[in-house]
Amino acid sequence: MTLTLDAPRIVETRPLLEVHGVSKSYGPVQAVRNVSAHAYPGEVLGIVGESGSGKSTLLRMMNLEEIPETGSYTLDLPDVSGNLFELDRFARRMLCATKIGIVYQNPHLGLLMKHSSSGNVAERLLVAGERSFATLRQAATEALDASEFPLDRLDAPPIELSGGMQQRVQLAKAIALEPALLLLDEPTTGLDVSVQALVLDTLKRLQQDRQITMVIVSHDLGVIRTLADRVMVMRRGEVVETGLADQIFQDPQHPYTQQLVHAKL
Amino acid sequence: MSLTALTKPWEAMSYGFLDGSAKRELRRKMLKSVAVPGCQMPYASREVPMARGWGTGGLQVSLTLVNPQTRVKVIDQGADDSVNAASIRRFIARVAGTPTTKDALDADLIQSRHRIPEEILREDQVLVLQVPNPEPLRPVQPNMSIARQMHADADYGRMWLQLYEQIVRSGRVMQGASYPSLVHGRHVMTPSPIPRWDVPKLHMAKHLTILSAGREKRIFAVPPFTRVEPLVFSDVPYKVEEHGALTCTRSGTTGFFMNEIPRDDGSSAFEVSDSEWGVKTIRARDGNGESRGETWYKDGEMPQ
Numbered sequence: 001m002t003l004t005l006d007a008p009r010i011v012e013t014r015p016l017l018e019v020h021g022v023s024k025s026y027g028p029v030q031a032v033r034n035v036s037a038h039a040y041p042g043e044v045l046g047i048v049g050e051s052g053s054g055k056s057t058l059l060r061m062m063n064l065e066e067i068p069e070t071g072s073y074t075l076d077l078p079d080v081s082g083n084l085f086e087l088d089r090f091a092r093r094m095l096c097a098t099k100i101g102i103v104y105q106n107p108h109l110g111l112l113m114k115h116s117s118s119g120n121v122a123e124r125l126l127v128a129g130e131r132s133f134a135t136l137r138q139a140a141t142e143a144l145d146a147s148e149f150p151l152d153r154l155d156a157p158p159i160e161l162s163g164g165m166q167q168r169v170q171l172a173k174a175i176a177l178e179p180a181l182l183l184l185d186e187p188t189t190g191l192d193v194s195v196q197a198l199v200l201d202t203l204k205r206l207q208q209d210r211q212i213t214m215v216i217v218s219h220d221l222g223v224i225r226t227l228a229d230r231v232m233v234m235r236r237g238e239v240v241e242t243g244l245a246d247q248i249f250q251d252p253q254h255p256y257t258q259q260l261v262h263a264k265l
Numbered sequence: 266m267s268l269t270a271l272t273k274p275w276e277a278m279s280y281g282f283l284d285g286s287a288k289r290e291l292r293r294k295m296l297k298s299v300a301v302p303g304c305q306m307p308y309a310s311r312e313v314p315m316a317r318g319w320g321t322g323g324l325q326v327s328l329t330l331v332n333p334q335t336r337v338k339v340i341d342q343g344a345d346d347s348v349n350a351a352s353i354r355r356f357i358a359r360v361a362g363t364p365t366t367k368d369a370l371d372a373d374l375i376q377s378r379h380r381i382p383e384e385i386l387r388e389d390q391v392l393v394l395q396v397p398n399p400e401p402l403r404p405v406q407p408n409m410s411i412a413r414q415m416h417a418d419a420d421y422g423r424m425w426l427q428l429y430e431q432i433v434r435s436g437r438v439m440q441g442a443s444y445p446s447l448v449h450g451r452h453v454m455t456p457s458p459i460p461r462w463d464v465p466k467l468h469m470a471k472h473l474t475i476l477s478a479g480r481e482k483r484i485f486a487v488p489p490f491t492r493v494e495p496l497v498f499s500d501v502p503y504k505v506e507e508h509g510a511l512t513c514t515r516s517g518t519t520g521f522f523m524n525e526i527p528r529d530d531g532s533s534a535f536e537v538s539d540s541e542w543g544v545k546t547i548r549a550r551d552g553n554g555e556s557r558g559e560t561w562y563k564d565g566e567m568p569q
């Protein structure tokens with residue numbers, strides 16, 4: 001009796017998100033210089049760096065709001081191919097609406113302040129073509145519930161809500177369509193420490209439940225440490241160091257990272 | 266050949282008031298707007314001897330379309346005899362020598378503000394609607410360049426959001442007149458301030474409708490047999506004004522769009538808004554057998 005074995009294979013996972021060699025300048029300011037990054041499915045990539053180091057700019061490019069001068073961007077998803085920076089405005093908008101969720105540093109950028117909170121979430125589904133009022137209401141309620149938003153304030157406009165609640169509305173909006181990629185720009189900055197911990201908790205739970213790939217930007221190492229699997233350190237528009245979270249926090253190589261980590265401790 | 270042989274003899278005024286180049290501009294933009302139903306076309310709006318906002322857009326279209334045989338009807342809020350309608354009608358007749366009429370069936374061209382006649386219009390008729398605000402996206406996007414981009418992308422999420430908000434706040438859609446409607450499955454238009462009652466009349470209508478805004482310099486059209494669908498959620502049906510059961514105190518006609526007339530005792534009386542339909546009903550009642558055409562609404566309901 002002969003036993004046939006499969007030929008040995010290398011199990012290969014391809015990164016879900018890959019950004020390659022992007023540069024962007026605003027007039028004389030070079031905001032991002034030749035940055036590459038990637039994130040595997042289900043992974044949380046943290047980006048740290050001082051103020052003005054180009055973190056938000058990089059994230060806006062990942063959300064296709066900003067197109068860099070050079071570089072490429074791919075997402076390994078069904079029906080998505082090629083360099084996403086080359087998509088036209090229409091294709092870009094549909095891709096962002098259905099595959100990518102974003103939470104902005106400033107809630108005013110991400111929310112319609114005078115519409116209801118549930119409406120803010122429902123808008124996502126409306127853009128994607130949902131036309132049943134009952135379904136919209138249901139989906140908005142579920143997303144807000146998943147981001148631990150108090151449901152008795154469902155129809156309050158964000159302008160009347162606290163900062164923590166506003167971030168939860170943004171988060172609900174971002175996850176309403178079950179995106180493959182969630183981008184978070186300083187989701188907890190400006191919140192007091194206890195609220196910050198609650199929002200971080202929600203994020204962590206969401207990540208565990210849904211296995212969403214996340215990119216989280218923060219200048220707060222504590223936030224990054226709580227959430228990120230891998231960390232990228234940026235300074236003056238460039239990446240100075242990347243590595244696993246533990247590695248970066250325990251054994252930083254670059255002098256700037258060392259300074260950062262020690263300042264925190 | 267001398268130059269004088271080529272030039273037209275001097276006239277005090279062009280036929281139909283507008284000069285040749287103004288009419289050519291309007292004709293071109295009308296053709297464009299018919300080619301892309303519901304899409305707003307910018308045009309070079311001319312001065313006419315009337316203040317902007319009083320129907321200058323509609324008037325320019327009418328003046329371009331008329332010839333000496335065109336029978337013209339002008340209505341304002343359904344009435345042929347309001348000052349504004351009478352002045353416009355007289356002006357067109359004077360500068361174009363056209364016959365005028367009050368009968369919707371008899372007219373070749375109907376210029377209207379706020380209403381569509383109750384009788385069904387035919388293939389050979391043109392309806393010109395005066396539009397004050399042609400941009401349906403204005404309430405949700407004050408920046409007009411971005412609004413144009415949104416039209417180009419068919420990005421109407423915000424319009425739907427507005428309806429969602431109204432249902433959440435008030436339990437129903439509050440939008441009364443100029444209910445946003447999707448034309449030919451592509452462009453959302455504001456059908457001028459016609460009541461919700463009149464919007465279904467545009468859907469797959471046999472006649473051509475041209476909507477023109479003189480102050481905003483935009484023209485758009487609903488060609489014959491074109492879909493016009495009011496934006497509604499699949500589970501919240503479109504409702505027209507509840508006038509189906511009201512009776513006109515003057516003519517006794519029932520099941521048409523009414524004007525409410527408050528009375529001293531606090532109650533209200535109703536009078537049919539399409540005044541010529543009321544007149545025809547009275548004549549028919551008095552035995553002056555005048556032909557009343559088929560109406561869009563039957564027994565106060567729009568047949569599907």
Ligand SMILES: Nc1ncnc2c1ncn2[C@@H]1O[C@H](COP(=O)(O)OP(=O)(O)OP(=O)(O)O)[C@@H](O)[C@H]1O
Nearest residue numbers: 026029030031050051052053054055056057058219
């Ligand atoms: N729209 C813009 N126009 C001009 N300059 C810009 C613009 N956006 C960003 N910049 C510049 O690019 C650089 C990087 O900005 P960015 O917002 O990406 O920094 P950041 O790392 O997010 O900082 P922070 O931690 O303060 O949010 C800054 O010098 C900023 O002034």
Ligand SMILES: [Mg+2]
Nearest residue numbers: 055056057105
């Ligand atoms: Mg930033």
